[in-house]
Amino acid sequence: MLRLLVLVSGGGTNLQAVIDGIKDGTIGDTKIVKVISNKRDAYALARAENAGIETEVISRRDYETKEDFEKALSEGIMKADPDLIVLAGFLVVLPAGIVKNFENRIINIHPSLIPSFCGKNFYGLRVHEEALKRGVKLTGATVHFVDEGCDSGPIILQKAVEVKETDTPEILQKRVMEQAEWKIMPEAINLIAKGRVKVENGKVRITGG
């Protein structure tokens, strides 16, 4: 059984896709042991509670210094004792010690085809605004392992999505979520649970199947 810890900050539609994937068998041999949010009002917390999953809020606001917050976050993560940490719209940079401790055991979903429209400051609607500004005809989503850089870790899965001339950033964001994010996130977790994801020389190789 793969023990998942999911970290969230917002609406939690990717968390929902993982909860549903475990329920309908798309994701095998996996259990969400806890959901941690840095935002007390994140709707993702309600989604977790509705599914009977333990939740915890660790907010920067409750700590005087960044160091104290990072210490609490690290302790919360270690206490959950996860095999895999899933960043599902988590808008906090993870403490360096956690990234080191969980090498190739933290995954993130990014709403573009990395290395396009990624890195510092590329999050939320901004990613889609920039894609529309550049006039790309295809965009998509990427699930990747988290390393010490920003969106720079080994790529696990990507899925392309068509851009339409009439798109607004909001419409494109929704299409990328529906057609790519909610599919490749559960798929990546299932592959990891099955032991089919290997990292060699900074690149992912999917084995078997």
Ligand code: GRF
């Ligand atoms: C998604 O667009 C994801 O790609 C990005 O943050 C957003 C999270 O949305 N990393 P949700 O909270 O899963 O609905």
